[in-house]
Amino acid sequence: MLNLILFGPPGSGKGTQAAKLIEKYNLFHISTGDMFRYELSNNTELGQLARSYMDKGQLVPDSVTISMLQKRVEDNPNVKGFIFDGFPRTTAQAEALDTFLSESGQSIAGLIELVVNEDEIVKRILLRGASSGRADDNDEAIIRNRFEEYRNKTTPVGIHYAALGKAHKIEGVGSIEEIFDKLCETIDSLQ
Ligand code: B4P
Numbered sequence: 001m002l003n004l005i006l007f008g009p010p011g012s013g014k015g016t017q018a019a020k021l022i023e024k025y026n027l028f029h030i031s032t033g034d035m036f037r038y039e040l041s042n043n044t045e046l047g048q049l050a051r052s053y054m055d056k057g058q059l060v061p062d063s064v065t066i067s068m069l070q071k072r073v074e075d076n077p078n079v080k081g082f083i084f085d086g087f088p089r090t091t092a093q094a095e096a097l098d099t100f101l102s103e104s105g106q107s108i109a110g111l112i113e114l115v116v117n118e119d120e121i122v123k124r125i126l127l128r129g130a131s132s133g134r135a136d137d138n139d140e141a142i143i144r145n146r147f148e149e150y151r152n153k154t155t156p157v158g159i160h161y162a163a164l165g166k167a168h169k170i171e172g173v174g175s176i177e178e179i180f181d182k183l184c185e186t187i188d189s190l191q
Helices: 014-025 032-041 045-054 062-074 091-102 118-132 140-163 176-190
Strands: 004-007 028-031 082-085 110-115 167-171
Touching: 004 014, 004 140, 014 028, 014 082, 014 176, 028 032, 028 062, 032 045, 032 062, 032 082, 045 062, 062 091, 091 140, 110 140, 110 176, 118 140, 140 167, 167 176
Parallel strands: 004 082, 004 110, 028 082, 110 167
Antiparallel strands: none
């Protein structure tokens, strides 16, 4: 199994690149952001809970996120591997992921970080906000709060995998194709 974490700040292009990578490598895409938005659009209890955090640019609590993610992994035992997009976002999520993967003899092959600066992020997300209908994409203060959450709570995840010798960085500014090529080079070096 090839299990990859696509890492980087909000709006760094994780979702954009994951869509291309799953086609090339035939992997199963898990985006926690997409899962929460699905629950939200169906107005489920989980969706309502997630909305109260997402609309403020805050992370949804670990307890909720980890069990949702674990279930999605366990529901798909026969895939070639997973691309985790937007997960893990805290050290507790990373430790939980490592533990439940190891329980089935699996592990993370690598974490690949898309490096993009804050001003570029704000520009991209506001542009997306014009058409996405996402409440968290339309307000610069909320976008900057998402970046702050990333800086405080999510960057330790990169450090966690760097300590295991599994972290890789890629410049995330440039054309989508250029970034995709660099990602593929890194993934091919892991196999
Ligand atoms: P996510 O859905 O993960 O949202 P994101 O960070 O905005 O997306 P991404 O980095 O994938 O950017 P994209 O490719 O779309 O999270 C949303 C919220 O859900 C979080 O704030 C949090 O509240 C909650 N959540 C999710 N996971 C969680 C977890 N594990 N724990 C707790 N809470 C969680 O790209 C962005 C834009 O840039 C697009 O418009 C795209 O077209 C553009 N773009 C992409 N590549 C580009 C390039 N090379 N050049 C120019 N523009 C580019």
